[in-house]
Amino acid sequence: MSGDQILSVDSLSMRFGGIVAVNELSFNAERRKITALIGPNGAGKTTVFNCITGFYKPTSGAMRLAHDNGHAIQLEQLNDFRISKLAKVARTFQNIRLFPGMTVLENLMVAQHNALMRASGLTFLGLIGAPSWRKAEEAAIDLARTWLDRIGLLDRADDAAGNLPYGDQRRLEIARAMCTQPALLCLDEPAAGLNARESAALSELLLSIRANQGTSILLIEHDMSVVMEISDHIVVMDHGLKIAEGTPREIRDDPKVIAAYLGTDEEEAIAVMESGT
Numbered sequence: 001m002s003g004d005q006i007l008s009v010d011s012l013s014m015r016f017g018g019i020v021a022v023n024e025l026s027f028n029a030e031r032r033k034i035t036a037l038i039g040p041n042g043a044g045k046t047t048v049f050n051c052i053t054g055f056y057k058p059t060s061g062a063m064r065l066a067h068d069n070g071h072a073i074q075l076e077q078l079n080d081f082r083i084s085k086l087a088k089v090a091r092t093f094q095n096i097r098l099f100p101g102m103t104v105l106e107n108l109m110v111a112q113h114n115a116l117m118r119a120s121g122l123t124f125l126g127l128i129g130a131p132s133w134r135k136a137e138e139a140a141i142d143l144a145r146t147w148l149d150r151i152g153l154l155d156r157a158d159d160a161a162g163n164l165p166y167g168d169q170r171r172l173e174i175a176r177a178m179c180t181q182p183a184l185l186c187l188d189e190p191a192a193g194l195n196a197r198e199s200a201a202l203s204e205l206l207l208s209i210r211a212n213q214g215t216s217i218l219l220i221e222h223d224m225s226v227v228m229e230i231s232d233h234i235v236v237m238d239h240g241l242k243i244a245e246g247t248p249r250e251i252r253d254d255p256k257v258i259a260a261y262l263g264t265d266e267e268e269a270i271a272v273m274e275s276g277t
């Protein structure tokens with residue numbers, strides 16, 4: 001894999017006592033591309049995400065995020081707050097983490113809290129309704145409404161987020177992450193629990209984010225139909241190690257991947273991998 005890397009992970013290791021969850025992992029994610037991280041349960045994928053997003057401090061290794069303008073940031077030196085603010089890395093989680101009692105629109109406004117706080121001069125300008133604050137608030141509402149339109153939820157803007165169907169909540173989480181205007185969007189199993197129609201809508205949304213926003217996406221996903229359809233590059237982990245990487249076609253045909261990812265029954269494994277083509 002060559003080209004313009006937004007993320008370079010170099011010899012990343014994470015230990016929990018005697019468990020080596022991630023073992024000397026190295027890979028790159030290309031700018032404006034979709035990179036998938038796959039592997040069986042317990043392979044270490046979420047731990048990698050937790051290191052990249054600053055939830056865990058890695059035991060060793062380096063993670064370099066390079067912005068468009070050439071500015072590079074060593075993620076292992078920052079905490080989660082600074083990674084989201086300075087490195088502009090946004091993430092979603094395996095379990096939905098919306099504010100269910102807040103409206104759909106409010107969930108997207110909360111994502112823009114940092115920008116709004118700055119514009120409000122840490123609340124004072126907001127309290128007196130200064131024009132600069134009103135302008136920033138209008139821009140935030142515009143951005144939120146644009147994303148609601150993109151995910152087809154504009155007409156549900158005033159409904160409680162918790163009342164949305166599950167697939168809509170998943171897409172709302174992605175819209176919320178996009179409202180932070182991230183350089184790198186990390187999605188942890190966004191297709192989990194979705195039906196076939198919802199998975200297809202998710203794939204379409206991620207492809208449109210790549211095409212229209214040019215956002216780089218790092219994706220953990222078990223749903224092979226989504227992974228094979230939208231990924232530019234796939235990194236495969238097993239027991240904390242990288243066992244393969246390549247294009248969807250290369251990964252689908254790799255016997256090591258088939259055996260490790262899907263167990264020892266090769267015939268069944270091939271059938272499952274092929275279902276994702």
Ligand SMILES: Nc1ncnc2c1ncn2[C@@H]1O[C@H](COP(=O)(O)OP(=O)(O)OP(=O)(O)O)[C@@H](O)[C@H]1O
Pocket residue numbers: 016019020021039040041042043044045046047048
């Ligand atoms: N905070 C923690 N403390 C101790 N062990 C942990 C912790 N987080 C993860 N692990 C262990 O690290 C290993 C990798 O877990 P991880 O959740 O990263 O795997 P995964 O590939 O994301 O799995 P899944 O696909 O099931 O989500 C597992 O053995 C797990 O039990």
